[in-house]
Amino acid sequence: MKKKKFNFTFSADNGLVDRRCFLKSGFGVGAGMMVAGANASEGKYRDDWMRKPGSGMGESGPSIHESHIKRSNVASQPGTLGSGASRTPLQFLDGIITPSRLHFERHHSGIPDINPQSHRLFIHGLVDRSLSFSMNDLQRYQHVSRIQFLECSGNSGAMIAPNAPQRDVSQIHGLVSCSEWGGIPLNILLDEAGIKPEGKWIVASGADAAVMSRSVPLEKIMDDAIIATHQNGEPIRPSNGYPMRLFLPGWEGNACVKWLKTIKVTSGPSMTKDETSKYSDLRDDGIAELFTFPMGVKSIITSPSPGLDLLERGIYQISGIAWSGSGKIKQVELSADGGKTWAKAELDSHVLSKSLTRFRSAWKWNGTQSSLMSRAIDDQGNIQPNREHWLKGRAINTFYHYNAIQSWSVNSKGKINNVYL
Amino acid sequence: MFIYKLKYILIFFILSILPIKIVIADGEFTTQKPSLGKIVSIKEINAVDFVVMPDGDGLPIGSGSVESGKELFTMHCQACHGLDGVNGINGDLSGGHGTINGPVPKKTVGSYWPYATILFDYIRRAMPYQSPGILSNDEIYALSAYILYINNIIDEKEVITQKTIVDVEMPNSQNFIWAYPKKD
Numbered sequence: 001m002k003k004k005k006f007n008f009t010f011s012a013d014n015g016l017v018d019r020r021c022f023l024k025s026g027f028g029v030g031a032g033m034m035v036a037g038a039n040a041s042e043g044k045y046r047d048d049w050m051r052k053p054g055s056g057m058g059e060s061g062p063s064i065h066e067s068h069i070k071r072s073n074v075a076s077q078p079g080t081l082g083s084g085a086s087r088t089p090l091q092f093l094d095g096i097i098t099p100s101r102l103h104f105e106r107h108h109s110g111i112p113d114i115n116p117q118s119h120r121l122f123i124h125g126l127v128d129r130s131l132s133f134s135m136n137d138l139q140r141y142q143h144v145s146r147i148q149f150l151e152c153s154g155n156s157g158a159m160i161a162p163n164a165p166q167r168d169v170s171q172i173h174g175l176v177s178c179s180e181w182g183g184i185p186l187n188i189l190l191d192e193a194g195i196k197p198e199g200k201w202i203v204a205s206g207a208d209a210a211v212m213s214r215s216v217p218l219e220k221i222m223d224d225a226i227i228a229t230h231q232n233g234e235p236i237r238p239s240n241g242y243p244m245r246l247f248l249p250g251w252e253g254n255a256c257v258k259w260l261k262t263i264k265v266t267s268g269p270s271m272t273k274d275e276t277s278k279y280s281d282l283r284d285d286g287i288a289e290l291f292t293f294p295m296g297v298k299s300i301i302t303s304p305s306p307g308l309d310l311l312e313r314g315i316y317q318i319s320g321i322a323w324s325g326s327g328k329i330k331q332v333e334l335s336a337d338g339g340k341t342w343a344k345a346e347l348d349s350h351v352l353s354k355s356l357t358r359f360r361s362a363w364k365w366n367g368t369q370s371s372l373m374s375r376a377i378d379d380q381g382n383i384q385p386n387r388e389h390w391l392k393g394r395a396i397n398t399f400y401h402y403n404a405i406q407s408w409s410v411n412s413k414g415k416i417n418n419v420y421l
Numbered sequence: 422m423f424i425y426k427l428k429y430i431l432i433f434f435i436l437s438i439l440p441i442k443i444v445i446a447d448g449e450f451t452t453q454k455p456s457l458g459k460i461v462s463i464k465e466i467n468a469v470d471f472v473v474m475p476d477g478d479g480l481p482i483g484s485g486s487v488e489s490g491k492e493l494f495t496m497h498c499q500a501c502h503g504l505d506g507v508n509g510i511n512g513d514l515s516g517g518h519g520t521i522n523g524p525v526p527k528k529t530v531g532s533y534w535p536y537a538t539i540l541f542d543y544i545r546r547a548m549p550y551q552s553p554g555i556l557s558n559d560e561i562y563a564l565s566a567y568i569l570y571i572n573n574i575i576d577e578k579e580v581i582t583q584k585t586i587v588d589v590e591m592p593n594s595q596n597f598i599w600a601y602p603k604k605d
Contacts, residue, residue, distance in 0.1 A: 077511055078501075078510035078511060079500070079501055079510055079511070079550075080550060083550075108547070109547060109550065109553070122461060122466065122469055123458070124461065124466045124470065125472075129458070129460055130460065130461040130463075130466050131458030131459060131460065131461060132458065132459050132461045132465075133457060133458055133459070137455070137457035137458070137459075138457075140455045140457060141454070141455055141457075142454075188454055189458065191454075192454065192456055192458050193458065203472045205471055205472070205546075209547070209553050210546060210547035210553070211471050211546035211547060211553075212546075212547075213471070213472070213542075213546065217601060217602070219602075261469065262469050262470065262471075264470060264472050266472070266474065268474070268475075270472050270473065270474055270475070270542065271474075271475050271535060271536050271538070271539055272539070272542065272543070273539050273542070273543040273547075276534060276535055276536070276539060276597070277528060277530075277533055277534050277539070280597070281600070282521070282526060282528075284522075285522060286521045286522020286523075286526075286596055287522075287596050287597070287598055288521075288533075288596060288597050288598070289597075289598055289599075289600040290597050290598070290599050290600065290601075291599050291600050291601035292600040292601070293600075293601055395521075395526050396524065396525060396526070397525065397526060398526075
């Protein structure tokens with residue numbers, strides 16, 4: 001058989017291979033065939049695990065060989081166990097769905113153990129009728145399901161440090177995850193209660209020990225907010241709000257109140273502790289912006305990335321995620337030379353609104369120092385900014401809503417570091 | 422092969438002209454909503470409604486002094502927030518005044534928070550951390566008074582009530598703007 005020969009077309013400098021070439025050639029496939037050897041029977045080779053029946057069915061977790069893939073940076077405030085965050089190990093995942101066990105967490109007073117039989121959702125305030133719903137009631141309403149991301153607005157906040165933090169993707173950017181969220185459109189329940197004309201906002205409160213609360217404009221609630229009861233096909237896990245949470249597509253995670261118990265329709269925001277003292281964006285002139293809800297357009301190369309060093313020169317897949325709180329990802333561009341030249345990445349087929357989008361490209365590493373960057377553009381025309389642009393006009397220690405371009409530097413030994421360019 | 426196909430085309434044709442009605446046993450598809458919300462009494466709502474608005478809506482009648490607040494603070498708050506609300510293992514509650522528009526802003530209740538009503542709202546919801554819900558309304562007003570006092574916002578003789586907490590002028594209150602709704 002004649003060996004197939006490919007002529008690579010490079011679309012940008014320093015080894016970025018044209019995306020069409022990447023798709024057609026299917027390189028990476030075709031590692032050496034296993035040679036029939038020591039345990040051959042009738043000339044056929046069997047690995048150890050092919051020589052006796054495997055284990056039984058039922059409950060099973062991930063492979064024991066993947067036990068390093070777990071939530072990272074599990075950290076709580078001093079003197080507490082459940083007031084902190086854990087992060088999604090993005091560098092080990094592919095596609096767009098985050099397995100529920102790996103979805104990031106950010107809690108303010110631990111994870112409550114809620115009995116769904118006694119839990120009720122209350123809708124009150126500026127409504128014609130104050131109502132409450134049991135879980136059984138809610139299951140009878142028509143549900144919707146959508147694949148959408150959830151991002152903590154503190155995600156990537158480490159990137160405001162004056163020196164680039166030498167941490168991995170998960171530790172820096174792991175407060176974003178993506179699930180199929182299922183539940184009831186909230187506008188159906190609010191229509192049932194009847195909103196009074198003065199009602200313009202809602203205040204959502206959780207059934208955790210902090211009775212965590214956020215104010216949300218009624219406009220968003222009536223547009224696409226849901227009471228999420230399901231995540232990736234199963235009931236939401238306790239760490240993500242069991243038995244129900246508020247889910248606001250594209251908006252900062254903190255506003256998507258978990259363990260949702262009450263929705264009060266109000267004339268304005270309550271100015272809760274979180275929406276004023278915490279999740280507000282302070283400018284360098286001392287003015288703070290409240291209610292910066294939608295998460296900005298953003299992308300991260302998840303592989304190669306720190307900790308996933310290159311062992312030899314040659315062709316590698318560049319893979320990453322892009323998302324926007326304002327709509328669909330329109331395009332992701334890649335650079336392997338620190339932003340001098342850019343090439344389009346290939347997007348996986350699931351390009352959904354307010355969802356993670358997986359992008360890929362092939363890259364030929366020639367063994368020299370290289371800088372990998374990705375830049376996302378959404379269908380509303382928003383372009384991911386560079387770091388310098390993002391920092392401009394903000395107070396020195398404000399870190400919410402960081403969405404600047406991430407650069408990874410590959411040195412001549414294949415080691416990957418976080419760099420500011 | 423052709424005849425085989427023709428047979429199916431013929432069957433399909435006959436079926437399509439027969440007046441077939443698909444009936445789902447004893448039911449119908451509908452666009453109606455289930456409307457299962459149970460009417461809740463005001464009393465029941467009051468028990469689950471924690472919301473306090475900056476204009477004072479939602480605040481219960483009550484009062485508390487700086488002096489009693491200091492005592493309560495020592496008992497319930499100091500372990501995490503430190504003596505006089507600074508240098509504890511968790512967030513500083515006072516200090517940082519005048520730093521918000523400076524080179525290194527330091528956000529505390531006194532230097533940053535826009536409304537004093539947030540103190541009552543947040544303490545009632547979430548504090549003390551290990552045993553939320555143990556404080557009476559008067560005690561929450563007293564703690565609010567003490568935290569305002571350590572920030573030099575009220576003097577030590579003052580009493581905070583559901584009325585006065587609304588009138589407290591927070592030093593940084595004028596420095597917030599709304600990014601929503603977006604201005605075109």
